[in-house]
Amino acid sequence: xxxxxxxxxxxxxxxxxxxxxxxxxxxxxxxxxxxxxxxxxxxxxxxxxxxxxxxxxxxxxxxxxxxxxxxxxxxxxxxxxxxxxxxxxxxxxxxxxxxxxxxxxxxxxx
Numbered sequence: 660x661x662x663x664x665x666x667x668x669x670x671x672x673x674x675x676x677x678x679x680x681x682x683x684x685x686x687x688x689x690x691x692x693x694x695x696x697x698x699x700x701x702x703x704x705x706x707x708x709x710x711x712x713x714x715x716x717x718x719x720x721x722x723x724x725x726x727x728x729x730x731x732x733x734x735x736x737x738x739x740x741x742x743x744x745x746x747x748x749x750x751x752x753x754x755x756x757x758x759x760x761x762x763x764x765x766x767x768x769x
Contacts, residue, residue, distance in 0.1 A: 688694040754761045 751761045
């Protein structure tokens with residue numbers, strides 16, 4: 660047997676052995692029921708993944724709603740604060756026009 664035939668036969672025997680082992684393992688899984696259990700497990704994992712994606716999307720939507728609500732509350736508070744500041748300015752002007760010196764602005768608003 661020359662070198663080329665030896666290499667081909669060794670490669671064929673190695674690959675053939677791998678295919679034979681894969682076939683035997685598959686047949687053993689079928690006979691023992693492991694293939695069915697694995698299929699059920701994979702189906703269960705897929706259902707878990709779908710559920711996790713739905714939960715993630717719901718959490719994202721809830722977060723967006725919370726951010727929008729917070730923005731509405733912030734804007735309402737800012738409107739009230741501006742109205743109060745404007746009213747305080749009107750009152751200070753009225754005091755000045757009446758000849759009364761108003762107290763200085765509080766330190767935290769100056």
